[in-house]
Amino acid sequence: MNIDYKKLKLKHWFEDENGNIVDEDDPKACFYRHCFPLEFHEFLDEYCYHPQNPIVKFLCRKSRALDKWLSKGKDKTFKQILDCTTTYGSGSDCIVAMVNSGDFTLEQAIWVYANSCERCMNVLCYKYLDGKDGYAEFSDEWKKANTECEFCKGL
Numbered sequence: 460m461n462i463d464y465k466k467l468k469l470k471h472w473f474e475d476e477n478g479n480i481v482d483e484d485d486p487k488a489c490f491y492r493h494c495f496p497l498e499f500h501e502f503l504d505e506y507c508y509h510p511q512n513p514i515v516k517f518l519c520r521k522s523r524a525l526d527k528w529l530s531k532g533k534d535k536t537f538k539q540i541l542d543c544t545t546t547y548g549s550g551s552d553c554i555v556a557m558v559n560s561g562d563f564t565l566e567q568a569i570w571v572y573a574n575s576c577e578r579c580m581n582v583l584c585y586k587y588l589d590g591k592d593g594y595a596e597f598s599d600e601w602k603k604a605n606t607e608c609e610f611c612k613g614l
């Protein structure tokens with residue numbers, strides 16, 4: 460293998476039709492590429508009755524009761540309502556340590572880290588980076604952070 464990290468460092472670049480990096484003003488430029496290897500991508504679909512008629516749709520948005528009444532017996536459909544990305548690059552060291560501990564697979568570590576609130580990220584860093592970063596669960600700093608996610612809700 461001959462790995463050139465030039466494209467990875469650029470994050471955004473223009474290419475000609477042969478995949479060569481070219482300037483934006485180059486007449487051969489025909490692709491604009493973006494590369495984010497440390498990005499977590501998630502979608503959220505609403506799963507409910509979606510009326511086709513625009514007037515009914517408008518009225519259903521205005522009245523939850525009407526929407527509930529009209530949707531009885533109707534098929535539920537998917538409608539994408541959120542498409543979000545978040546980077547977990549700042550947690551690379553922690554994620555690697557989480558995987559190396561044997562507690563998580565790579566997929567699990569990325570998912571857990573990317574979905575953690577501030578205080579949970581700090582707890583993970585503290586635990587898996589041997590106290591070099593972050594803070595312990597239930598410490599004073601943990602209580603002060605006042606963030607909450609599904610991993611620490613109710614603790």
Ligand SMILES: [Zn+2]
Nearest residue numbers: 576579608611
């Ligand atoms: Zn949390």
